[in-house]
Amino acid sequence: MSFETQAPDWAWYFVALYFFIGGTAAGAYFIGSLAELFGGESQREISRIAFYLAFPLILVTPILLIADLGRPERFWHLFVYVNGGQPSFNFLSPLSVGSWALLLFGGMAFLSFLDNLVVDGRLKFAPFANLYNRIPRRLYGLVGSLAGFFVAGYTGVLLNLTARPLWAASDPLVGALFVASAGSAGAAAIALVMAWRKMISNETFAQLEVFDRIVMIIELVLVVAMIVIAGQFAAPLLSGPYAFMFWGGAVLLGILIPLILNWTARRPGPTSSNLVVLTAILVLFGGVLLRISLVQAGQL
Amino acid sequence: MAKGMFVDTSICTGCKACQVACKEWNELAPEPSHFIQNPASGHLLAVNFTGNSYDNTGKLSATDWRHVRFIEQLNESRSEAHWLFMSDSCKHCQDAGCLNACPTNAIIRTDMGNVFVQQDTCIGCKYCIPACPFGVISFSEQTGTVHKCTLCNDRIHNGLGTACAKACPTGSIQFGDVPDLKAKADARLAQLKALGATEASIYGYNEAGGLNVFYLLMNTPSVYGQPVNPVVPQQRLVLSSAATILTALAAGVAALVSFRERGAKKRAEVAP
Numbered sequence: 054m055s056f057e058t059q060a061p062d063w064a065w066y067f068v069a070l071y072f073f074i075g076g077t078a079a080g081a082y083f084i085g086s087l088a089e090l091f092g093g094e095s096q097r098e099i100s101r102i103a104f105y106l107a108f109p110l111i112l113v114t115p116i117l118l119i120a121d122l123g124r125p126e127r128f129w130h131l132f133v134y135v136n137g138g139q140p141s142f143n144f145l146s147p148l149s150v151g152s153w154a155l156l157l158f159g160g161m162a163f164l165s166f167l168d169n170l171v172v173d174g175r176l177k178f179a180p181f182a183n184l185y186n187r188i189p190r191r192l193y194g195l196v197g198s199l200a201g202f203f204v205a206g207y208t209g210v211l212l213n214l215t216a217r218p219l220w221a222a223s224d225p226l227v228g229a230l231f232v233a234s235a236g237s238a239g240a241a242a243i244a245l246v247m248a249w250r251k252m253i254s255n256e257t258f259a260q261l262e263v264f265d266r267i268v269m270i271i272e273l274v275l276v277v278a279m280i281v282i283a284g285q286f287a288a289p290l291l292s293g294p295y296a297f298m299f300w301g302g303a304v305l306l307g308i309l310i311p312l313i314l315n316w317t318a319r320r321p322g323p324t325s326s327n328l329v330v331l332t333a334i335l336v337l338f339g340g341v342l343l344r345i346s347l348v349q350a351g352q353l
Numbered sequence: 354m355a356k357g358m359f360v361d362t363s364i365c366t367g368c369k370a371c372q373v374a375c376k377e378w379n380e381l382a383p384e385p386s387h388f389i390q391n392p393a394s395g396h397l398l399a400v401n402f403t404g405n406s407y408d409n410t411g412k413l414s415a416t417d418w419r420h421v422r423f424i425e426q427l428n429e430s431r432s433e434a435h436w437l438f439m440s441d442s443c444k445h446c447q448d449a450g451c452l453n454a455c456p457t458n459a460i461i462r463t464d465m466g467n468v469f470v471q472q473d474t475c476i477g478c479k480y481c482i483p484a485c486p487f488g489v490i491s492f493s494e495q496t497g498t499v500h501k502c503t504l505c506n507d508r509i510h511n512g513l514g515t516a517c518a519k520a521c522p523t524g525s526i527q528f529g530d531v532p533d534l535k536a537k538a539d540a541r542l543a544q545l546k547a548l549g550a551t552e553a554s555i556y557g558y559n560e561a562g563g564l565n566v567f568y569l570l571m572n573t574p575s576v577y578g579q580p581v582n583p584v585v586p587q588q589r590l591v592l593s594s595a596a597t598i599l600t601a602l603a604a605g606v607a608a609l610v611s612f613r614e615r616g617a618k619k620r621a622e623v624a625p
Contacts, residue, residue: 057487057488057578057579057580058483058485058486058487058488058580059482059483059485059488059490059491060482060483061479061480061482061483061492062479062482062492063479083601083604083608084608087605087608087609087612088608088612091608091609091612091613092612092613096612099612121478122476122477122478122497123475123476123477123478123479123492123493123494123496123497123498123499124475124476124477124497124498127457127474127475127476127477128476130457130459130474130476131456131457131476134457134458134474135473135474136471136473136474141456141457141458143453143455143456143458145453145454145587145590146453146454146455146456146480147590148454148456148478148480149455149456149457152456202601202604205601206597206598206600206601207597209593209597210590210593210594210597211480213586213589213593214454214484214586214587214589214590214593215454215480215483215484215586216450216483216484216485216486216488216580216583216584216586217483220483221586221589224589224592224593225589225592225593225594225595225596225597226596227593228593228594228596228597228600229596229597229599229600230600231597232597232600232601232604233600233604236604236607257612260611260612261611263610263611264607264608264611264612267607267610267611268604268607271600271603271604271607275600351483352483
């Protein structure tokens with residue numbers, strides 16, 4: 054392990070925020086397509102909301118990513134190798150594979166978004182309406198959820214594949230943690246919309262809560278395991294400027310309290326809309342703080 | 354045949370001719386963080402020198418591709434001093450973390466084994482910076498791209514050695530084919546060991562999968578500010594990916610359990 058490494062000086066408001074927004078979009082899409090694949094007609098309402106959320110969210114992320122580049126106007130070099138003209142690809146680099154996955158995920162999220170618009174009758178452009186259903190929605194749902202899982206997880210693998218002490222020592226669990234966190238944040242984003250559209254008394258909402266509960270438990274286990282594995286190199290998360298953000302924000306507000314709220318709301322009876330909104334906002338807030346604290350503490 | 358350098362720190366005098374030669378040949382600008390512009394005359398004023406050492410740059414950077422590290426070991430009363438020098442640069446790893454990390458293939462290995470950043474391809478994503486186990490490759494705000502030692506790519510492809518090796522007055526930095534340099538390093542190490550230099554060792558045979566630029570150190574690597582057991586970060590790819598995929602599968606199972614349409618559950622909810 055090395056202390057002689059350099060930090061990339063990634064700005065939290067670009068990179069960590071991208072990790073979060075990309076993860077939330079991917080998590081929502083993942084849930085939406087799995088609900089579509091495994092569920093029936095009543096689960097369609099979850100996938101509808103998920104697909105309406107995923108595309109606008111993922112549309113924001115290239116802006117953040119390109120803004121953090123030293124040469125933003127060259128962002129397309131990620132896809133075209135300028136000294137040969139062939140597609141640029143480096144399978145050892147999560148950043149390279151992740152860029153392609155983001156492109157693929159964006160495409161699938163776009164198709165699902167259009168599909169929603171056509172089904173809801175909001176898009177009545179005839180030539181398109183004739184074409185849209187040629188590809189079965191389950192197919193791009195499947196491809197999109199695989200790409201989405203990749204978008205949620207590669208950011209953590211990317212951190213593990215560096216020589217920075219915290220990021221290297223937390224191997225192999227940061228990608229896993231980001232996937233669990235993305236699932237939880239995606240469910241929270243869907244829950245917020247369901248609360249807004251007064252859909253929380255539905256049975257599908259209870260199913261979403263079950264999913265969120267399982268994912269938050271996985272997330273909690275991964276946080277503990279990651280700190281144990283990192284050992285002495287977890288120091289930037291145990292003291293210093295990001296310790297409070299990580300434990301107080303990401304873990305307590307973002308996982309533990311929502312998990313308790315979710316657990317107590319599990320008994321049958323009317324669910325409080327305020328409680329649902331509070332839980333979802335805490336999960337999303339915790340997800341942002343998890344990314345910021347891990348990305349920034351690794352650069353100290 | 355891979356070209357490299359052997360840096361014998363035992364005969365380095367800390368003259369910094371290599372630093373100067375590197376700057377001159379590669380036309381490297383003054384390190385921006387070390388200079389300010391005099392508002393009256395417009396001349397550059399040197400600031401931010403280390404101030405506690407004859408070591409002037411303190412580290413490698415996008416414009417300082419070679420750095421002579423001064424390790425000043427003084428006793429408590431400062432009556433006795435022992436100096437160690439290490440002329441440091443990019444080590445041109447045989448399995449380079451920066452090259453593996455580069456998403457645009459801007460960082461390439463040439464036919465002579467040196468690791469080279471193509472300035473017209475780099476987008477400045479900075480992912481190579483934390484991927485270097487030695488903290489060598491650095492970002493320049495001036496160009497928006499990363500820079501590091503090229504092993505004098507232009508010189509070595511025209512039959513010359515590196516500028517630093519050419520300038521070195523004691524032969525501490527030697528350029529050549531890696532196997533030849535290893536033979537020289539082994540002989541020199543044996544000679545020093547016979548003279549009683551028990552701490553002496555070669556740094557770079559096994560570190561981070563082998564380095565084309567390697568060093569004879571007179572003390573432990575950490576004394577010279579080098580990582581003790583550097584590894585190529587991409588070695589973690591399989592395990593880290595596997596853990597991520599497993600978690601995604603677990604989330605998939607959670608979704609399967611949660612979103613399956615269950616007749617039993619529906620009946621249970623209707624009953625009360």
